[in-house]
Amino acid sequence: MDDLTIPLEGPQAGPLERRRTIGVDVGGVIVGGGAPVVVQSMTNTDTADVDATVAQVAALSRAGSEIVRITVDRDESAAAVPKVRERLERLGLDVPLVGDFHYIGHKLLADHPACAEALAKYRINPGNVGFKSKKDAQFGAIIEMAIKYQKPVRIGVNWGSLDQELLTRLMDANNDLPNPRSARAVTREAIIQSALMSAELAESIGLARNRILLSAKVSNVQDLIAVYRDLAGRTDHALHLGLTEAGMGSKGIVASSAAMGILLQEGIGDTIRVSLTPEPGGDRTREVQVAQELLQTMGFRQFLPVVAACPGCGRTTSTVFQELAEKIQGDIRRNMPVWREKYPGVEALNVAVMGCIVNGPGESKHADIGISLPGTGESPAAPIFIDGQKAGTLRGPNIAADFEVMVADYIEKRFGSKDHARTEA
Numbered sequence: 001m002d003d004l005t006i007p008l009e010g011p012q013a014g015p016l017e018r019r020r021t022i023g024v025d026v027g028g029v030i031v032g033g034g035a036p037v038v039v040q041s042m043t044n045t046d047t048a049d050v051d052a053t054v055a056q057v058a059a060l061s062r063a064g065s066e067i068v069r070i071t072v073d074r075d076e077s078a079a080a081v082p083k084v085r086e087r088l089e090r091l092g093l094d095v096p097l098v099g100d101f102h103y104i105g106h107k108l109l110a111d112h113p114a115c116a117e118a119l120a121k122y123r124i125n126p127g128n129v130g131f132k133s134k135k136d137a138q139f140g141a142i143i144e145m146a147i148k149y150q151k152p153v154r155i156g157v158n159w160g161s162l163d164q165e166l167l168t169r170l171m172d173a174n175n176d177l178p179n180p181r182s183a184r185a186v187t188r189e190a191i192i193q194s195a196l197m198s199a200e201l202a203e204s205i206g207l208a209r210n211r212i213l214l215s216a217k218v219s220n221v222q223d224l225i226a227v228y229r230d231l232a233g234r235t236d237h238a239l240h241l242g243l244t245e246a247g248m249g250s251k252g253i254v255a256s257s258a259a260m261g262i263l264l265q266e267g268i269g270d271t272i273r274v275s276l277t278p279e280p281g282g283d284r285t286r287e288v289q290v291a292q293e294l295l296q297t298m299g300f301r302q303f304l305p306v307v308a309a310c311p312g313c314g315r316t317t318s319t320v321f322q323e324l325a326e327k328i329q330g331d332i333r334r335n336m337p338v339w340r341e342k343y344p345g346v347e348a349l350n351v352a353v354m355g356c357i358v359n360g361p362g363e364s365k366h367a368d369i370g371i372s373l374p375g376t377g378e379s380p381a382a383p384i385f386i387d388g389q390k391a392g393t394l395r396g397p398n399i400a401a402d403f404e405v406m407v408a409d410y411i412e413k414r415f416g417s418k419d420h421a422r423t424e425a
Helices: 050-063 075-090 105-111 113-118 134-149 164-175 183-205 221-232 249-265 286-297 320-342 360-366 399-415 418-424
Strands: 024-026 029-031 038-042 067-071 097-101 121-124 153-158 212-217 238-241 306-309 350-354 369-372 381-386 389-395
Touching: 024 212, 029 038, 038 286, 050 067, 050 075, 050 286, 067 075, 075 097, 075 105, 075 113, 097 105, 105 113, 105 121, 105 134, 113 134, 121 134, 134 153, 134 183, 153 183, 164 183, 183 212, 183 221, 212 221, 221 238, 221 249, 238 249, 249 286, 306 320, 320 350, 320 399, 350 360, 360 369, 360 381, 369 399, 381 399, 389 399
Parallel strands: 038 067, 067 097, 097 121, 121 153, 153 212, 212 238, 306 350, 350 369
Antiparallel strands: 024 029, 369 381, 381 389
């Protein structure tokens, strides 16, 4: 094509406008109402084990989880909740705790008022809050406790524990239609109706609309997208996104990112959780890291400095750039809890670690500070670029260590000054 005319209007490079929702205050963290998308996670410790639970909540909070959910399944765990809360406060951590209730939540909240007070939010599943004639009464009892203690509630529907009476009723009605919908479509409708009817019941009991969040979790990517698109069109409640039973490792990461990435791009979602199955002995904070990286990659929030690094090719047979990129990324993640306080705005930093002359200098110029390491057969020299300008060249066996020092100096000079802190404030 010879016509190089650039159209005045092209495809939108960015997400659709955020869906308008009612903001909910969860222990000082605002979810919905135009607030930034919130990252949350959940412990997998026995809550009755106070030491283990405090340690994991603290690790999740320091990793960046802004809300942490804990299991409250029996008297011992309910009795432990205020102890966990007190210990966290002594550590200087005010992360809101959410109680995950099933089956006997109404009884636990009534029998353990200190637990009811210590939690920032109650999460209840209408599919297992009670059965038959007891269901509405037990659901109502939890809602009344939320009203008494002025706590918000997440009504979290999960298709692994869906209200079977509702599902059966909808399936029977569907079978009578001239053109019945698929069983999956009816199941999705049952999930949505369960959430909406439960929210309506909670409001009729007296729970304020700005104390209700909804979630409708499934384990299939396309079903999750369909459910939340439909739900978002039928309510203005704040929505919690999450692909339940996402799986382990790369499978869980890819599935969660694909599903929630599409919904977030469409303006749907006020808080997210990446539900990864950890490897045996694995780090629970991995799911927090993935959630942050999803939001940051899509441009919704900035949590950490970005380290751009090339994937490597036949020109980069040396592993120096790989090792340096990994080292810098690890240092950043480890130091961020301190850096957030010491260097306001440091999360906007962009570092480039490139492996050869092809894209190295160009990528380094685009970064705040970048290094272009020598590729195979290139001169053993590494030009450094700071704020788009060449700032020098490193040579010798200590290139990696020397560059790390330059990155630390850059952070101190740019983000450590009092003038910068005042500007950021």
